[in-house]
Amino acid sequence: MERKLIDEKLENTDSSSELIKQSADEISHLAIDIGGSLIKIVYFSTNSKCSTNDEAPTLPKERQEVPNGDLNHHILSGGLHFVKFETSKIEDCINFLSSKKLQQCGAQCHHSHAVDKIKIKATGGGAFKFADLFKEKLGITLDKVEEMESLVAGANFLLKAVNHEAYTYIGGRKEYVQIDKNDLYPYLLVNIGSGVSMIKVDGDEKFQRVSGTSVGGGTFWGLGKLLTKCKSFDELLELSHQGNNRVIDMLVGDIYGGMDYAKIGLASTAIASSFGKPVSENRELEDYKPEDIARSLLRMISNNIGQIAYLNALRFGLKRIILGGFFIRDHAYTMDTISVAVDFWSKGEAKAMFLRHEGFLGALGAFMNYKDGNADLMPLQLVEQTPKSSSCIVDRIHNSTRVHENESGALDCRLRVSSSFKIYDEVKRC
């Protein structure tokens, strides 16, 4: 529900203060992915109180010593939260971060140097582009994590640790797929953000970006904005529901006098040329309905990505195509078009799968990176969950450790944190 709320707020320019109010909990770890279109934040919060006086606060009750007697580490129990902002409204993101207790503590702290030491993991092009802005406005240093590495780490984490994460979308039906974590690799990761990256994943930290296309989510939103005058991405998606692509697309039947081109397996209703119909019609842009244009555009881009994904899967003999990125937005027509394209071209050999945390792969991967480097933060301790069997299909099921998802959409999890972890200590000192 929280994710839904935040998505709605995203479309409303005056809502950042409300978003700030509803999320005034304590953040112990945060990672950010600043992309061409959207900023994605993943943060871990214990919902505990932060002291504002000079004494160190009592430890939150969730902060307990690890039962195995490892006195150098603590376990934090809490939730992993997901938030996004439009990159063009980066000020909202800055305001959100500065409202958080981590930052408030720093701002109120008498030791002004403390704030300057805050470092957060950051990925995406914006980690470079906006590094100075974060330093100047928030005193935060962006500790850069490579973008493809983050996407892969995020996808691997979700596929291995979160129940009901991957699903197929066929004929209007969503079916969850439980992938055996010992039989996950290789797969093709297709991230549809502003542009599209295709990555062959062979293991943890073992991957190669094999392809990409500049015709992606940014193309849909950018062209759609120009052609339909829609003011938001969601409005454009909504509009596409009511449209008919056959008014804009040139079909095989339009060329073959209403007949199939049976010899090469093309039905009369198949699209011969996306956006081809206006070629032979004496009509202006205004003479076409915006909903038909939106539908045609969404279909053209989704189909094209599905086809390029299939070709790359074929190139490397991959059977699983896992799709992420915020272009998808859990949108039925988008997923159906991609699934049909993959199924059609691979003759049923390859399968397209989508992820519930579709747009947060990079941010999650950057979050996982806290475990590297100075090894202050140990890997997530995962909580066992009994899978809900009703809507779940089994893809070589295997016993695995899983993460809970609570009602707010946050993932319940535990972090194993070094006693000397930096961000937490900055807060504690205040």
Ligand SMILES: Nc1ncnc2c1ncn2[C@@H]1O[C@H](COP(=O)(O)OP(=O)(O)O)[C@@H](O)[C@H]1O
């Ligand atoms: N609220 C939104 N505003 C803008 N674009 C959105 C929104 N929701 C989904 N999108 C789509 O998601 C794409 C960005 O996906 P994302 O994975 O965040 O990529 P990036 O890292 O390039 O920002 C946009 O180009 C657009 O197609």
Ligand SMILES: CC(C)(COP(=O)(O)O)[C@@H](O)C(=O)NCCC(=O)O
């Ligand atoms: C440059 C990018 C990796 C940036 O990632 P994004 O912000 O789009 O998620 C991506 O836009 C991309 O892979 N573009 C396609 C470039 C190409 O292969 O032609």
